[in-house]
Amino acid sequence: MKVLLLLFILTTTFHVWGHGGEDHSKDVKQPKVVKANAEIEEKYIRINQEYLKTVKPIFQKSCFDCHGNTTVYPWYYKIPGVKQLIDSDIKESKKHLDFSKDFPFVSHETPIKDLDAIGKSIKNDSMPPFRYLIMHGDKKLTKDEVKQVDKWIRESKEMLK
Numbered sequence: 001m002k003v004l005l006l007l008f009i010l011t012t013t014f015h016v017w018g019h020g021g022e023d024h025s026k027d028v029k030q031p032k033v034v035k036a037n038a039e040i041e042e043k044y045i046r047i048n049q050e051y052l053k054t055v056k057p058i059f060q061k062s063c064f065d066c067h068g069n070t071t072v073y074p075w076y077y078k079i080p081g082v083k084q085l086i087d088s089d090i091k092e093s094k095k096h097l098d099f100s101k102d103f104p105f106v107s108h109e110t111p112i113k114d115l116d117a118i119g120k121s122i123k124n125d126s127m128p129p130f131r132y133l134i135m136h137g138d139k140k141l142t143k144d145e146v147k148q149v150d151k152w153i154r155e156s157k158e159m160l161k
Protein backbone atom coordinates (compact mmCIF):
# COMPACT_ATOMS: atom_id res chain seq x y z
CA MET A 1 0.00 0.00 0.00
CA LYS A 2 2.79 2.37 0.97
CA VAL A 3 4.54 1.61 -2.30
CA LEU A 4 1.44 2.37 -4.33
CA LEU A 5 1.06 5.64 -2.49
CA LEU A 6 4.70 6.44 -3.12
CA LEU A 7 4.37 5.62 -6.81
CA PHE A 8 1.30 7.78 -7.04
CA ILE A 9 3.04 10.71 -5.38
CA LEU A 10 6.22 10.29 -7.38
CA THR A 11 4.40 10.28 -10.66
CA THR A 12 1.98 13.06 -9.85
CA THR A 13 4.26 15.47 -8.03
CA PHE A 14 7.55 14.85 -9.68
CA HIS A 15 7.36 17.77 -12.06
CA VAL A 16 6.04 20.03 -9.36
CA TRP A 17 9.02 19.28 -7.15
CA GLY A 18 11.52 19.81 -9.87
CA HIS A 19 12.26 23.20 -11.24
CA GLY A 20 10.08 23.05 -14.31
CA GLY A 21 12.67 21.84 -16.73
CA GLU A 22 15.18 24.54 -15.86
CA ASP A 23 18.44 23.77 -17.59
CA HIS A 24 21.24 23.29 -15.07
CA SER A 25 23.62 21.59 -17.42
CA LYS A 26 25.79 24.66 -17.74
CA ASP A 27 25.92 25.38 -14.03
CA VAL A 28 29.30 25.53 -12.42
CA LYS A 29 29.81 22.56 -10.14
CA GLN A 30 32.40 24.04 -7.82
CA PRO A 31 31.58 26.44 -4.98
CA LYS A 32 32.17 30.01 -5.97
CA VAL A 33 34.92 31.02 -3.62
CA VAL A 34 34.74 34.62 -4.64
CA LYS A 35 36.80 36.21 -1.91
CA ALA A 36 39.35 33.44 -1.99
CA ASN A 37 41.78 34.85 0.50
CA ALA A 38 43.36 33.36 3.57
CA GLU A 39 40.90 35.04 5.90
CA ILE A 40 37.83 33.60 4.30
CA GLU A 41 39.37 30.17 3.92
CA GLU A 42 40.13 30.21 7.62
CA LYS A 43 36.47 30.94 8.27
CA TYR A 44 35.34 28.10 6.00
CA ILE A 45 37.62 25.75 7.89
CA ARG A 46 36.11 26.81 11.21
CA ILE A 47 32.58 26.52 9.88
CA ASN A 48 33.39 23.08 8.50
CA GLN A 49 34.81 21.94 11.84
CA GLU A 50 31.51 22.71 13.54
CA TYR A 51 29.63 21.17 10.59
CA LEU A 52 31.53 17.90 10.92
CA LYS A 53 30.86 17.79 14.65
CA THR A 54 27.18 18.68 14.93
CA VAL A 55 25.48 18.93 11.53
CA LYS A 56 26.99 16.27 9.29
CA PRO A 57 25.66 13.33 11.33
CA ILE A 58 22.16 14.79 10.93
CA PHE A 59 22.60 15.31 7.20
CA GLN A 60 24.05 11.83 6.82
CA LYS A 61 20.88 10.43 8.27
CA SER A 62 18.39 12.67 6.49
CA CYS A 63 19.95 14.12 3.34
CA PHE A 64 22.79 11.97 2.05
CA ASP A 65 20.57 9.48 0.25
CA CYS A 66 20.06 12.23 -2.33
CA HIS A 67 22.60 15.01 -1.70
CA GLY A 68 25.53 12.83 -0.72
CA ASN A 69 27.56 9.92 -1.99
CA THR A 70 26.30 7.28 0.41
CA THR A 71 22.90 6.48 -1.06
CA VAL A 72 21.29 3.45 0.52
CA TYR A 73 19.02 2.18 -2.21
CA PRO A 74 15.67 0.90 -0.92
CA TRP A 75 14.32 -2.52 -1.90
CA TYR A 76 11.66 -0.92 -4.13
CA TYR A 77 14.45 0.64 -6.24
CA LYS A 78 14.11 -2.52 -8.36
CA ILE A 79 10.47 -1.86 -9.22
CA PRO A 80 10.25 -0.84 -12.89
CA GLY A 81 9.87 2.92 -13.15
CA VAL A 82 10.94 3.60 -9.58
CA LYS A 83 14.63 3.25 -10.39
CA GLN A 84 14.43 6.05 -12.97
CA LEU A 85 12.54 8.31 -10.58
CA ILE A 86 14.99 7.79 -7.74
CA ASP A 87 17.98 8.19 -10.07
CA SER A 88 16.67 11.42 -11.44
CA ASP A 89 15.81 12.64 -7.93
CA ILE A 90 19.41 12.12 -6.87
CA LYS A 91 20.76 13.74 -10.01
CA GLU A 92 18.47 16.74 -9.63
CA SER A 93 19.22 17.18 -5.91
CA LYS A 94 22.98 17.18 -6.49
CA LYS A 95 22.68 19.78 -9.21
CA HIS A 96 21.39 22.06 -6.50
CA LEU A 97 23.50 20.97 -3.59
CA ASP A 98 26.07 18.25 -3.07
CA PHE A 99 27.08 17.57 0.53
CA SER A 100 29.63 14.88 -0.29
CA LYS A 101 32.69 17.13 0.03
CA ASP A 102 31.66 18.90 3.24
CA PHE A 103 31.56 22.69 3.72
CA PRO A 104 31.70 24.80 1.55
CA PHE A 105 29.28 22.58 -0.33
CA VAL A 106 29.50 21.92 -4.04
CA SER A 107 26.74 24.00 -5.62
CA HIS A 108 26.13 26.76 -8.11
CA GLU A 109 25.51 29.28 -5.35
CA THR A 110 27.72 31.03 -2.83
CA PRO A 111 28.21 29.39 0.58
CA ILE A 112 26.01 32.05 2.22
CA LYS A 113 23.18 31.39 -0.22
CA ASP A 114 23.56 27.68 0.38
CA LEU A 115 23.24 28.25 4.11
CA ASP A 116 20.13 30.35 3.52
CA ALA A 117 18.57 27.73 1.27
CA ILE A 118 19.26 24.95 3.77
CA GLY A 119 17.84 27.04 6.61
CA LYS A 120 14.72 27.73 4.60
CA SER A 121 14.23 24.13 3.51
CA ILE A 122 14.47 22.97 7.10
CA LYS A 123 12.26 25.67 8.57
CA ASN A 124 9.44 25.16 6.12
CA ASP A 125 9.86 21.40 6.30
CA SER A 126 10.41 20.98 2.55
CA MET A 127 13.50 18.78 2.98
CA PRO A 128 13.68 15.85 2.99
CA PRO A 129 10.82 15.87 0.45
CA PHE A 130 7.47 14.48 1.52
CA ARG A 131 7.60 11.73 -1.11
CA TYR A 132 10.76 10.42 0.56
CA LEU A 133 9.41 10.67 4.10
CA ILE A 134 6.49 8.39 3.24
CA MET A 135 8.95 5.53 3.03
CA HIS A 136 11.51 6.91 5.48
CA GLY A 137 9.52 8.48 8.31
CA ASP A 138 12.51 8.13 10.61
CA LYS A 139 14.56 10.49 8.39
CA LYS A 140 12.53 13.53 9.31
CA LEU A 141 14.54 16.00 11.34
CA THR A 142 13.56 16.11 15.01
CA LYS A 143 12.90 19.46 16.68
CA ASP A 144 16.26 19.23 18.38
CA GLU A 145 18.05 18.53 15.10
CA VAL A 146 16.34 21.50 13.45
CA LYS A 147 17.60 23.65 16.32
CA GLN A 148 21.16 22.37 15.95
CA VAL A 149 21.26 22.97 12.20
CA ASP A 150 19.68 26.37 12.64
CA LYS A 151 22.25 27.35 15.26
CA TRP A 152 25.09 26.29 12.98
CA ILE A 153 23.62 28.29 10.10
CA ARG A 154 23.21 31.41 12.22
CA GLU A 155 26.72 31.22 13.66
CA SER A 156 28.25 30.51 10.26
CA LYS A 157 26.45 33.41 8.62
CA GLU A 158 27.54 35.71 11.40
CA MET A 159 31.13 34.65 10.75
CA LEU A 160 30.88 35.22 6.99
CA LYS A 161 29.30 38.67 7.28
Ligand code: HEC
Pocket residue numbers: 017018019059062063064065066067089090092093094096097117118119121122127128129132141
Ligand atom coordinates in the same frame (compact mmCIF):
# COMPACT_ATOMS: atom_id res chain seq x y z
C1 HEC B 1 14.62 12.11 -1.72
C2 HEC B 1 15.75 12.92 -2.07
C3 HEC B 1 16.13 14.10 -1.19
C4 HEC B 1 16.47 14.11 0.15
C5 HEC B 1 16.52 12.94 1.10
C6 HEC B 1 16.79 15.48 0.46
N1 HEC B 1 16.66 16.26 -0.66
FE1 HEC B 1 17.09 18.26 -0.81
N2 HEC B 1 16.57 18.24 -2.79
C7 HEC B 1 16.13 17.13 -3.48
C8 HEC B 1 15.83 17.54 -4.86
C9 HEC B 1 15.31 16.61 -5.95
C10 HEC B 1 16.13 18.90 -4.96
C11 HEC B 1 16.01 19.81 -6.18
C12 HEC B 1 14.62 20.11 -6.54
C13 HEC B 1 13.87 20.78 -5.45
O1 HEC B 1 14.23 21.92 -5.05
O2 HEC B 1 12.90 20.17 -4.95
C14 HEC B 1 16.58 19.32 -3.64
C15 HEC B 1 16.95 20.62 -3.34
C16 HEC B 1 17.43 21.02 -2.10
C17 HEC B 1 17.85 22.36 -1.79
C18 HEC B 1 17.91 23.50 -2.77
C19 HEC B 1 16.65 24.27 -2.83
C20 HEC B 1 16.89 25.49 -3.65
O3 HEC B 1 16.49 26.57 -3.18
O4 HEC B 1 17.48 25.40 -4.73
C21 HEC B 1 18.24 22.37 -0.48
C22 HEC B 1 18.75 23.55 0.32
C23 HEC B 1 18.06 21.03 0.03
N3 HEC B 1 17.57 20.24 -0.98
C24 HEC B 1 18.37 20.63 1.31
C25 HEC B 1 18.17 19.36 1.80
C26 HEC B 1 18.49 18.98 3.16
C27 HEC B 1 19.09 19.91 4.21
C28 HEC B 1 18.12 17.67 3.29
C29 HEC B 1 18.17 16.83 4.54
C30 HEC B 1 17.60 17.40 5.73
C31 HEC B 1 17.61 17.22 2.00
N4 HEC B 1 17.66 18.28 1.13
C32 HEC B 1 17.18 15.93 1.72
C33 HEC B 1 16.01 15.85 -3.00
C34 HEC B 1 16.26 15.45 -1.69
